[in-house]
Amino acid sequence: MELLECIHIYKDYDKKQVLKDINLKIPRGKIIGLLGKNGMGKTTLIKLINDLLTPTSGKVLVNGKNIGNESKKIISYLPEQTYLDKSMTIKQTLEYFTDFYDNFDIEKAKRLIKDLDLEIDTKISKMSKGMQEKLQLILVMSRNAELYILDEPLGGVDPATRDYILDTILNNFNEDASVIISTHLISDIERILDEVIFIDKGKIILSTDADKLREKEKGSIDEIFRRMFKC
Amino acid sequence: MLSKCLKYDLKYIYKVLIVFYLIDIGFAIITRILFSFDNSFMLHILALIASGTTISFMFSIIINNLMRVWARFVKNIYSDESYLTHTLPISKSTIYTSKFLASIITMFTSILVIILCVFIAYYSKENLEILKNTLQFFATSMDSTTIKVILTAFLCLFLEFTMILQVGFTGLLLGHRSNNLKMAKSIVYGFLNYLFVGVISVLIIYIIGLFNPNIMALFNTNINNTLTVDIVKIALTLGICLYIILIAIYYYIDIKIFKKGVNVE
Amino acid sequence: MNFIFDNDRPIYIQLVEQLQIFIISGKIQPGEKLPSVRDLALKTKVNPNTMQKALAELEDLKLIYTERTNGKYVTTDNKLLNKFKSKYAKEKTQKYINEMKELNFTKEEIIKFLKEEDK
Numbered sequence: 324m325e326l327l328e329c330i331h332i333y334k335d336y337d338k339k340q341v342l343k344d345i346n347l348k349i350p351r352g353k354i355i356g357l358l359g360k361n362g363m364g365k366t367t368l369i370k371l372i373n374d375l376l377t378p379t380s381g382k383v384l385v386n387g388k389n390i391g392n393e394s395k396k397i398i399s400y401l402p403e404q405t406y407l408d409k410s411m412t413i414k415q416t417l418e419y420f421t422d423f424y425d426n427f428d429i430e431k432a433k434r435l436i437k438d439l440d441l442e443i444d445t446k447i448s449k450m451s452k453g454m455q456e457k458l459q460l461i462l463v464m465s466r467n468a469e470l471y472i473l474d475e476p477l478g479g480v481d482p483a484t485r486d487y488i489l490d491t492i493l494n495n496f497n498e499d500a501s502v503i504i505s506t507h508l509i510s511d512i513e514r515i516l517d518e519v520i521f522i523d524k525g526k527i528i529l530s531t532d533a534d535k536l537r538e539k540e541k542g543s544i545d546e547i548f549r550r551m552f553k554c
Numbered sequence: 555m556l557s558k559c560l561k562y563d564l565k566y567i568y569k570v571l572i573v574f575y576l577i578d579i580g581f582a583i584i585t586r587i588l589f590s591f592d593n594s595f596m597l598h599i600l601a602l603i604a605s606g607t608t609i610s611f612m613f614s615i616i617i618n619n620l621m622r623v624w625a626r627f628v629k630n631i632y633s634d635e636s637y638l639t640h641t642l643p644i645s646k647s648t649i650y651t652s653k654f655l656a657s658i659i660t661m662f663t664s665i666l667v668i669i670l671c672v673f674i675a676y677y678s679k680e681n682l683e684i685l686k687n688t689l690q691f692f693a694t695s696m697d698s699t700t701i702k703v704i705l706t707a708f709l710c711l712f713l714e715f716t717m718i719l720q721v722g723f724t725g726l727l728l729g730h731r732s733n734n735l736k737m738a739k740s741i742v743y744g745f746l747n748y749l750f751v752g753v754i755s756v757l758i759i760y761i762i763g764l765f766n767p768n769i770m771a772l773f774n775t776n777i778n779n780t781l782t783v784d785i786v787k788i789a790l791t792l793g794i795c796l797y798i799i800l801i802a803i804y805y806y807i808d809i810k811i812f813k814k815g816v817n818v819e
Numbered sequence: 820m821n822f823i824f825d826n827d828r829p830i831y832i833q834l835v836e837q838l839q840i841f842i843i844s845g846k847i848q849p850g851e852k853l854p855s856v857r858d859l860a861l862k863t864k865v866n867p868n869t870m871q872k873a874l875a876e877l878e879d880l881k882l883i884y885t886e887r888t889n890g891k892y893v894t895t896d897n898k899l900l901n902k903f904k905s906k907y908a909k910e911k912t913q914k915y916i917n918e919m920k921e922l923n924f925t926k927e928e929i930i931k932f933l934k935e936e937d938k
Contacts, residue, residue, distance in 0.1 A: 337733055354866050370818070373641050377815035395643040406637035410569070422558045423642045486864075493861055513826055515866045534829035534869070543826030 324387045326351050326470055326501055327372065332381035334367055334525075341367045343525045345381070349470070349501055354515055356533070357505040358548060359522035365505040366403070368522070369474050373400045385470070396425065399468035403475050405455045409448040413441060413458065424466055432465035435491070453484065460488060464495035471502045477511055485511055510545040519544055523552055555644045559652035563630075567622045567660050574618050575667045578611040582674035589675075608675050612668045616715070619664045623657040624722050628737075632730050636818050647809045650723075654805060657719040665711060697783045706790065713797045720804045721747035727811045747804075755796050759789065822863045830865055834873035842882050842893055843904045853883065853891040 327349035334342040342364050349355060359365050370376040372383050374390050385394035407416055413436060420427045436443065439457060447455060460476065476488050493515060496502050506512055513519075519536065521529040528551070529536075533544060540547045585608050588601035630639050631649070639649065689700040696703065725744025730736045763770035769792070771785050824833050841847045853859065856874065860867040874891060877883045881899055883891050894900065919929050 353868065373637075375637065375640050375816065375818045377817065392643045392645060395641055398641070400637075400641050402637040404634040404637050406634050408566075408635060419562070422561075423555075423644065489864060490861070493864065493866075498857075498867065510826060514824060514830055514864065515869075517866055517868050534831055534872075537827065537829045541827070545826060 325349060325384070326386065328384040328387075329368070329372075330382045330384065332368070332371065332383065333379045334364075334371065334376065335379045341525050342371075342378075345525075345527055347520070347527065347530070349503065351469070351501055352499055353517040354496075354502045354504065355518045355520060356509070356512060356516040356544070357503055357520050357522060358507070358509055358544070359505075360507055360552065363523050364525040365522055366474055367525075369400075369402075369472055369503075369505060372472065373398065373402075397469040399463045399466040399471045401460060401463040401471075401473040401476060403478065405452070405459060407447050407455065407459065410446070412444050412446050414443045416447065416458075416462070417443075420462055420466075426467040427462075428465045428467060431495070432461055435461040435465065435495075453480070456480075457484075457487070457491075460491055464491055467497055469500050471496055471500060473502065473504045475506055476504060477506055477508050489515065509548055510543065513544040516544070521548065521551065556648050556652055556655075559644060559648060560655055563626060563652050563656035564659065566626050567619070567656055570622055571615070571619055571660060571664070574611065574615045575664075578608060578615060578667065578671050579674065581608040581611060582671040585675040586677075605675060608671060612671060615664050615668060619660055620715075620719060620722070623653070623660065623719055624726065626656070627653055627723060627726055631816065632726075632736070632818060636816070640816065640818065646813045650809050650812050653723070654720070654808075657723075658716055661715045661719065662712065665708070665715075695783070696787065698787075706794075709794060710790075713794065713801070716801055717751060717797060717804075718748065720801055720808070721751060724804055724808055724811075727808055730816070731811070733817070751800055755793065755800070758796060759792060762792065824865075831869050831872040831876065834863065834865065834870065835876045838873065838877055839880075839882065839903065840907075842877075843900060843907060847893050849893050849897070849900060850895045851893050852889070853893065855890065 325348045327347070329345050329347040332342055332345040333340065345364075345368060357365050357368070367376065371378050372385075372390070374395070383390050385398065388394065408419075411419065417429055417432055420432070421429050433443070436458065439454070439461075441450075441454065441458070447458070450458065460473075463471065463473070471492075473492070476492070477485050480488065489512070492502065492504075504512060504516075513533065516533045519529070519531060519533050520527060536544065536547060540550075542550070581604055585601060585604040588597055588604055591597045629635050630653075686700070689703055692698075692703050693700045722744050724747050725742070726740045728743040729738075729740025732739050759769065760773060763773060768785050769788060772789055822834070822837055824830060838847075847853070853874075854862070856870050857867050859874075860870040863870065874883065878885065878891075880903075881894060881896070882903065883893055885891050916929060919932075924932075
């Protein structure tokens with residue numbers, strides 16, 4: 324049974340087709356790059372998997388079952404938005420996660436927060452946008468999930484932060500779990516990918532092993548991507 | 555999971571509402587103190603101002619309560635925060651039920667606080683006597699007891715506010731199914747539903763009236779036809795039952811709509 | 820240990836090459852225990868799966884071996900290490916000579932350059 328399977332997914336907004344017949348299988352224990360230019364359907368697909376959108380037609384299966392409580396227990400999702408209640412403190416946020424997620428490792432989260440020199444009693448609204456995003460990444464990676472879905476984790480960050488984010492991901496995902504990272508900044512991230520999925524104009528163009536693709540096309544994933552989509 | 559959800563919903567609503575409670579109680583106390591000096595004209599003016607403030611804060615409590623409940627609903631279910639709400643391992647019906655219960659509980663306490671403030675500000679032997687007499691008047695004319703009159707009034711008020719809250723939720727749920735002008739549409743849907751509740755209530759009572767001439771008397775504007783106590787009583791009971799049933803139906807429909815999924819931007 | 824990658828070639832091949840250099844140059848001593856796959860992956864900032872693949876390749880080359888539960892060790896087989904050393908030396912020298920020849924230097928000149936530079 325696949326960890327995640329998308330079967331013939333279509334999504335329309337009014338009359339615009341955003342996703343066209345998406346078929347996808349995500350195995351366990353892999354880091355997968357969901358690569359595509361902005362506005363090509365990456366976020367829409369991710370939101371469908373996380374029950375934030377409903378597909379026009381088609382199905383998303385997690386461990387063979389429809390999206391629901393069971394899938395939410397094992398998927399840890401990092402959206403582009405800051406989704407925390409900004410009137411809460413870090414400590415209250417940790418309690419919130421402990422309350423709702425059985426697999427939340429609060430000790431790990433506290434350790435990572437300490438590494439950032441953040442005081443646990445700080446209010447979220449008093450933190451910079453960058454810090455809020457880091458905190459959110461910590462919360463997401465502190466869950467012992469089976470599937471981590473990270474939407475544009477590197478969007479608009481400086482190189483130091485980029486390293487911090489990549490380290491935090493590599494350090495904390497558990498070995499049997501899979502990680503899906505969506506991004507349009509391919510060169511920053513391609514080194515850690517097992518597999519790549521190219522998505523363009525709402526369709527999956529390519530889904531393959533990263534090193535095999537490099538060998539076959541003689542170039543970096545970034546170059547191959549640019550060649551294919553001429554950007 | 556429901557209790558955990560409820561804990562956070564209540565926390566959010568009370569965080570601000572409590573401040574309103576305290577301010578209103580404060581003004582009620584000030585009003586009482588100022589009225590107790592009855593020898594100064596200036597103090598009397600101040601007392602009247604304090605009294606006016608106390609009363610306006612009572613309305614503020616209700617309005618803030620309604621707004622806070624709806625704001626929580628929108629923030630939690632449709633704004634950025636919803637990215638967390640919808641990815642928690644909680645069912646949609648639990649999320650909705652928690653919001654519904656939180657709104658009922660807060661409305662209940664708000665009404666209690668308002669009653670408390672009235673007592674703090676205006677309690678005196680004479681006023682109590684007036685209140686008693688008024689209630690007694692109603693009670694006797696309704697062929698009932700004062701306690702029953704108080705409870706009925708409280709229940710009517712409470713059901714009315716609950717209904718307003720609920721059609722608010724329905725409006726938000728319907729409005730956010732659309733792809734644009736979500737907030738404007740939510741408000742329109744909310745109003746339409748409230749109107750619908752009013753019309754349907756009257757209609758149902760009228761239909762029952764078709765089979766029961768006693769109830770039909772409610773609709774008879776002929777002056778000669780005086781309403782008997784019994785008819786008013788029946789109508790009131792009918793109205794209360796109808797509201798409870800409508801609230802239950804709305805609750806069920808709201809969950810149905812919510813379960814169809816959301817489309818968060 | 821510092822790793823530099825270019826994204827143009829399969830990452831695991833580059834890992835194999837660089838780890839080989841560390842081993843034959845003695846930066847990782849014969850018989851030394853290697854960090855765990857996960858730690859190595861973290862240090863090099865690559866995917867643990869890729870590191871696993873690279874180590875498997877090195878194991879095929881007999882440069883490292885697995886001691887059942889204890890982890891992976893660098894080989895103590897000096898003969899093998901020397902063989903890799905000379906193979907590597909040969910490659911490098913060949914490459915240098917080829918480049919010099921392309922620039923039209925004679926064998927004697929190349930030797931002269933080498934002697935002069937290495938002082």
